[in-house]
Amino acid sequence: MSGATARTEPRRATPQETDGRSSLDRKFARLGWGFATPALLVVLAITLFPIAFSVAMSLSHVTVSADGFQLSGTTGEHYELLLKSDRWRHALVFTVLYTIGTVVAELVLGTLIALVLEQLSGGRGWMMALLLLPWAMITVVSAQLWAYMYNGVYGVLTALTEGLTGTPFQFLGTPTPAVLSMAAADVWKTTPFVAIIVLAGLMMLPSDVVEAARVDGANAWTAFWKVRLPLLRPALVIAVLFRILQAFGIFDLPFVLTGGGPGDATESLALLGWQVMFTNLDFGPGAAVAASTAALVLVGCLIFLRAFKARVGDEETQA
Incomplete structure (x- = not known):
């Protein structure tokens, strides 16, 4: 047609183009969910169901008999009793402070170890294998080993302090040494976990950014603090989250080492819950x-x- 401008209708995007995924991606996604479903069901059964049942039990009247226990009615008296309990408040404060202290120590030590491992040109695999031994050990087993070393009669560490000072030091006999001794055992076991995560993050950092910072005159400390550490934050967040979840629910270490003592100095929330439910x-x-x-x-x-x-x-806004 002369003098007329040809007009074309805009092509409508297909549903696959709209969400940015092709039919093959959808098939792989369904296949992935299919493989993950059994594991998700197991997680649902062993984690979410006990939590939901605990909430239901905490809001019900519980009758204990020789045949077991029965739930009836609804009540909030258990939480009222909890809030009025000095023992629960002490366990809460101890658990929070213990979590903060151990996680910070493990984060610092794990980052330093990861930086050392990063610089190794040979033997890194052997060092990583040796480093993972404490973390791979079952916590009850490692706690029992530390209990032997802390023992006030035949413990290796007790004998060492006696040889150095002439007086055997009781690591688990008084509150403050007991808390610090338990924290040392926890840091020894779980620092390798943090180190491996931080090392994985370091290996994924772009090398050109660090080289550009050094060309601009930044020393090793400035390059790490100003360039590498901000890029390393996702890995640090993963490590911190995992460690918070583990440290806040600590049970086996104080159960084996101190039983919550001396007194209630090392009684965590998890240990308190076990003692109230299964002892009392x-x-x-x-x-x-x-x-x-x-x-x-x-x-x-x-x-x-x-x-x-x-x-x-x-x-990102400031950048």
């Missing part, structure tokens, strides 16, 4: 301790993730 047979208050612990862990992790995202968003 107070299932309602024990379930309330377990449910409150899970809620505190969830809230703490959400706050940490929110603060991390806000910090990253501020840095």
